[in-house]
Amino acid sequence: MTLTVTRNATEGLGSVSSGNALELRGVTKMFGALAAIEDITLSVRPGERRAVLGSNGAGKTTLFNCVTGDFLPTSGTIRLFGEDVTTFPAYERIRRGLRRTYQISLLFGGLTVTDNVYLACRGVSRGRFSLIRPRKGDPLLTRTAELIEAVNMTAATDTPVSELSYGQQRQLEIALALAGAPRFILFDEPAAGLSPTERSELISILTGLPSHIGFIIIEHDMDVALRVAESVTMMHNGKIFKEGTPEEIENDPEVQELYLGDGHG
Ligand SMILES: Nc1ncnc2c1ncn2[C@@H]1O[C@H](COP(=O)(O)OP(=O)(O)O)[C@@H](O)[C@H]1O
Numbered sequence: 094m095t096l097t098v099t100r101n102a103t104e105g106l107g108s109v110s111s112g113n114a115l116e117l118r119g120v121t122k123m124f125g126a127l128a129a130i131e132d133i134t135l136s137v138r139p140g141e142r143r144a145v146l147g148s149n150g151a152g153k154t155t156l157f158n159c160v161t162g163d164f165l166p167t168s169g170t171i172r173l174f175g176e177d178v179t180t181f182p183a184y185e186r187i188r189r190g191l192r193r194t195y196q197i198s199l200l201f202g203g204l205t206v207t208d209n210v211y212l213a214c215r216g217v218s219r220g221r222f223s224l225i226r227p228r229k230g231d232p233l234l235t236r237t238a239e240l241i242e243a244v245n246m247t248a249a250t251d252t253p254v255s256e257l258s259y260g261q262q263r264q265l266e267i268a269l270a271l272a273g274a275p276r277f278i279l280f281d282e283p284a285a286g287l288s289p290t291e292r293s294e295l296i297s298i299l300t301g302l303p304s305h306i307g308f309i310i311i312e313h314d315m316d317v318a319l320r321v322a323e324s325v326t327m328m329h330n331g332k333i334f335k336e337g338t339p340e341e342i343e344n345d346p347e348v349q350e351l352y353l354g355d356g357h358g
């Protein structure tokens with residue numbers, strides 16, 4: 094019994110002193126008999142920028158869903174800034190600074206850019222249930238303008254979302270993820286479907302984020318991943334296949350074989 098207490102105490106101290114933004118240990122998510130992710134162990138430091146690569150069905154989005162609380166893992170533990178959040182609902186993780194963007198747009202199409210960002214700011218602030226209209230000088234309006242600028246969309250402030258280009262919609266989603274005080278963001282394929290110009294824009298937005306905000310970006314395009322991430326986790330069939338610096342991953346013969354084998358070029 095003493096032994097158990099000692100071991101738990103050490104584990105508790107270890108997880109706090111390790112100071113990771115995100116720490117997964119042995120995380121598995123089953124869908125019936127299918128392990129969408131299996132025994133994933135992963136640590137990301139505060140402020141670290143990590144890319145997760147892997148072909149369709151590798152388990153990347155499932156990994157995100159477990160981290161955000163959209164899915165409960167079948168087994169394993171998830172720590173956010175040292176705290177075990179494995180069974181916490183999504184909003185409790187959001188309160189602790191976790192944000193995500195989705196692979197598919199989830200915007201209010203009839204509202205303007207400002208309205209969407211303002212609502213996101215209201216959603217994570219106190220008094221979010223009040224129905225009072227914003228007034229000039231409302232600090233949330235100032236914050237809204239800052240976030241729109243952070244994603245280079247000041248020229249489109251009053252444009253309805255339905256009139257934005259696809260690339261601008263993806264940029265707006267990043268602004269929404271920045272509402273409140275994010276400390277760690279999960280981006281699910283933000284570059285998918287973007288033109289080369291929109292891609293460069295995305296890269297400059299991501300590299301321009303405040304340095305205390307860490308993120309994981311799911312990305313098919315090796316060029317984007319290499320330019321925004323300092324570390325790479327490569328997934329295959331629900332498992333971690335390789336981890337390393339972008340250069341190590343790019344030059345790894347097994348990774349090259351896997352990518353070529355999957356037709357990614
Ligand atoms: N909600 C779900 N129900 C059943 N199977 C799922 C569900 N979500 C994902 N899967 C399966 O889990 C595996 C991993 O999917 P996913 O995490 O979406 O991969 P990726 O994002 O890497 O393309 C796939 O085989 C997929 O069909």
Ligand SMILES: [Mg+2]
Pocket residue numbers: 153154155196
């Ligand atoms: Mg996916």
